[in-house]
Amino acid sequence: MLPSFFDSLVSLIVKTSTDLPPDVRAAMAVARAQEPAGTQSSQALAIIAENIDLAVTDEGAICQDTGMPTFEVTAPVGANQLVMQTQIRDAIAEATRRGKLRPNSVDSITGENSGDNVGPGTPVVHFHQWENDSEIEVKLILKGGGCENMNAQYSLPADLPNLGRADRSLDGVRKCILHAVWNAQGKGCAPGALGVCVGGDRTSGYEKAKAQLFRTLDDINPDPRLAELEASIMGEVNRLGIGTMGFGGRVSLIGCKIAALNRLPASFFVSVAYNCWAFRRLGVVLDARTGDITRWLYRDPAIPAVAMADQAGFQRTGREVVLRTPLTDEQVRSLKVGDVVLLSGRAYTGRDAVHHHLMKHAPPVDLNGAALYHCGPVVAKDRSGWKITAAGPTTSIREEPYQADVITRYGVRAVIGKGGMGAKTLAALKGAGAVYLNAIGGAAQFYARAIKSVDGVSLLEFGTPEAMWHLTIEDFPAIVTMDAHGNSLHKDVEQESARELAGIGT
Numbered sequence: 001m002l003p004s005f006f007d008s009l010v011s012l013i014v015k016t017s018t019d020l021p022p023d024v025r026a027a028m029a030v031a032r033a034q035e036p037a038g039t040q041s042s043q044a045l046a047i048i049a050e051n052i053d054l055a056v057t058d059e060g061a062i063c064q065d066t067g068m069p070t071f072e073v074t075a076p077v078g079a080n081q082l083v084m085q086t087q088i089r090d091a092i093a094e095a096t097r098r099g100k101l102r103p104n105s106v107d108s109i110t111g112e113n114s115g116d117n118v119g120p121g122t123p124v125v126h127f128h129q130w131e132n133d134s135e136i137e138v139k140l141i142l143k144g145g146g147c148e149n150m151n152a153q154y155s156l157p158a159d160l161p162n163l164g165r166a167d168r169s170l171d172g173v174r175k176c177i178l179h180a181v182w183n184a185q186g187k188g189c190a191p192g193a194l195g196v197c198v199g200g201d202r203t204s205g206y207e208k209a210k211a212q213l214f215r216t217l218d219d220i221n222p223d224p225r226l227a228e229l230e231a232s233i234m235g236e237v238n239r240l241g242i243g244t245m246g247f248g249g250r251v252s253l254i255g256c257k258i259a260a261l262n263r264l265p266a267s268f269f270v271s272v273a274y275n276c277w278a279f280r281r282l283g284v285v286l287d288a289r290t291g292d293i294t295r296w297l298y299r300d301p302a303i304p305a306v307a308m309a310d311q312a313g314f315q316r317t318g319r320e321v322v323l324r325t326p327l328t329d330e331q332v333r334s335l336k337v338g339d340v341v342l343l344s345g346r347a348y349t350g351r352d353a354v355h356h357h358l359m360k361h362a363p364p365v366d367l368n369g370a371a372l373y374h375c376g377p378v379v380a381k382d383r384s385g386w387k388i389t390a391a392g393p394t395t396s397i398r399e400e401p402y403q404a405d406v407i408t409r410y411g412v413r414a415v416i417g418k419g420g421m422g423a424k425t426l427a428a429l430k431g432a433g434a435v436y437l438n439a440i441g442g443a444a445q446f447y448a449r450a451i452k453s454v455d456g457v458s459l460l461e462f463g464t465p466e467a468m469w470h471l472t473i474e475d476f477p478a479i480v481t482m483d484a485h486g487n488s489l490h491k492d493v494e495q496e497s498a499r500e501l502a503g504i505g506t
């Protein structure tokens with residue numbers, strides 16, 4: 001049965017991972033037009049735009065965190081869901097084998113990566129039925145961990161930082177949403193899009209919130225009360241000044257979609273699903289007899305995607321600081337928050353497993369003067385060796401418990417990541433002479449091209465995303481957001497946006 005179902009699903013997965021839907025592109029184009037040229041947010045959006053184009057051209061993953069695959073399947077009554085479920089899992093494994101998805105499914109107890117994105121709970125597949133004998137609808141969203149970690153659930157009434165009391169009312173809901181956006185800052189790869197559910201229980205609320213991400217960003221909520229709330233949030237939230245990647249700027253959110261479920265009288269939950277700018281969501285309608293794709297959802301293949309970038313390449317302003325590793329104490333201390341660095345030379349990747357390892361073991365390479373890149377790349381091996389096909393930064397704050405020790409013990413001079421780090425790392429940067437460089441979250445294709453060669457790998461037993469890759473990088477652009485003088489752009493933007501939040505909230 002359904003002889004083409006597997007191939008159609010592979011096409012859907014590959015397209016979703018590599019080509020943003022038109023409504024998201026349009027919203028990002030509007031965001032780009034709003035940020036003044038030369039600002040950090042504007043430069044970040046230029047890199048994002050180029051990244052979106054490169055992903056389409058090379059059919060590469062838009063972001064190296066290819067996310068949790070979540071399918072919504074609506075099929076005729078009586079369709080064999082067991083067969084579809086098996087073929088969806090097989091299609092996920094095939095897309096992973098082709099390098100379109102990073103192996104992202106790990107055993108929660110042992111940490112072992114399944115290698116093919118298949119395991120208990122991965123992928124997520126929800127089945128629904130309809131009285132339509134001739135068609136099967138499959139929708140897919142790929143939502144990465146950085147933004148998933150920024151989801152939030154509030155139980156009203158509550159006292160919210162900077163916003164005061166949030167009551168069981170639409171105004172209380174509004175405060176929860178504002179708080180969620182403020183809290184995500186650069187960690188969720190802003191500008192983001194929200195799915196929100198008012199009510200339900202803790203489980204159904206989150207599920208309904210995520211389901212709102214299947215709405216297009218430009219639709220109008222049929223409930224006029226929620227339509228009004230969506231519009232007012234979009235008007236207010238961009239006054240927070242969070243900007244792209246939390247660098248400060250005019251656009252913090254590209255969409256807000258709200259639904260409501262009935263609740264128990266004793267409960268009032270507000271569930272928020274935060275999606276990053278790499279908002280990968282597509283769908284297909286299939287012939288229910290063959291499984292062939294009869295049409296796409298969210299996109300019209302007859303209309304070619306309009307290029308996002310207006311000029312080829314990252315546009316230099318002439319103010320960039322060009323550096324090559326190994327870095328010296330003097331070079332690093334000359335940098336200050338806001339500087340744009342073009343870094344060349346040796347960089348090593350290291351994320352959770354590597355940092356944990358370095359607490360008890362000497363590093364497998366000399367890290368003196370080195371750049372340590374918080375990155376879990378998508379890696380493929382061919383006859384000529386390893387190739388990195390997607391390599392954006394991962395959320396740095398996860399390494400906060402380890403980073404200060406790694407810097408001071410091993411002489412690391414530059415930590416590259418996204419979202420910034422905490423007070424302990426800031427103190428270590430100052431004490432040891434090192435900087436934190438914020439790369440643009442999700443710009444996996446862009447940064448893969450700044451990697452000129454993969455020269456080796458250590459700790460491969462941790463799996464390809466967690467291994468320590470030895471890279472030669474060339475003109476790798478990143479912004480100094482924490483310097484060796486105790487300054488942090490993240491802290492500044494957080495404090496300023498908190499003041500704005502307090503003003504908006506009242």
Ligand code: SF4
Nearest residue numbers: 063144146189276442
């Ligand atoms: S853009 Fe950022 S938050 Fe989104 S999947 Fe990529 S790394 Fe994660």
